[in-house]
Amino acid sequence: MAAFFVLDEDLSTHTGLETRIAALIAPTLVDLGYEIVRVAVLGRDVPTVQIMADRADGSQITVDDCEQISHAVGAVLDVEDPIPGNWTLEVSSAGIDRPLTRVKDWVRFAGHLAKAEVNIPVNGRRRFSGVVLGGDEAGGRLRLDDGSEVVLPFAELRKAKLILTDALIDAAQREAGVEPEGEAETSEDVSSSAAPTGRGRQKKPGARRH
Structure with missing residues (x-):
């Protein structure tokens, strides 16, 4: 089972592979305008490295963002080689009912x-x-x-x-610039779309390089 840990400015109090990976990839993601929410490594034979991220500006993360993070993180892990053998990379947004890690x-x-x-x-x-x-x-x-x-x-x-509640969904919609149901204007010229509730994901196969 993956460890749960807090990713704040100082990672020195944490141990384990997840923290090492977080420390390796954090500078690259910061340069790209992202923040790490959580890192987890699941499985043994071909472990999956799960990266959950936010945009630093607080805006909604997209599938394109996940793809950019996937390429950047994959390149760092290929060079630094913290995981022996083959591995898979999975990148996602935190979602609405997100973990509280920081x-x-x-x-x-x-x-x-x-x-x-x-x-x-x-x-x-x-x-x-x-x-x-x-x-x-x-x-x-x-x-x-x-x-x-x-x-x-x-x-x-x-x-x-x-915990997913109507209040949390409304708050997420407001952050995304979408008026919650019941508050939107009724004019035919005004359209309203629900804020995304799923998580954009990108998977990247990785292999140890010798």
Whole structure:
């Protein structure tokens, strides 16, 4: 199972192949105007390297963006060779019900519902769901159903993800410049299209080069 980790400015506190790959590809993606949301390596015989990315300007990521990232990341991994043997590269956008992997994600999506799981119990439990209250160096903060608040240390987060709700979809549509249903004008000259809910993906076969 892939490790869950936070990708912020300092990667030195993280270990493992995913963090090494993130450190290798981050400068290239930053130069192209992208940010890493998550890196995961799945499988053994022919592992799949999954890269989840955002546009640095906050605009909607497209299939063309994923293709550009795929070519750039593939070139870096071919040269640096962090993975022995053959591998496959998969690039995707974060999607609407995206994972919360960085402090900025917890801050950006404050007020929306999320679920999370930790490696070591916090207040006697491992799984949580509630309203995102923000985040800082101490961890991500949630308000639970009973009204209590909890801080989930990033070092112990196994996974955290937004819960798909109408409010979240409306927020995503507004970010994409699309008026949510019910708010659009009714004039025949005005058309409205739903914000993308899927994830653009590009797969690139890779092979170790000698």
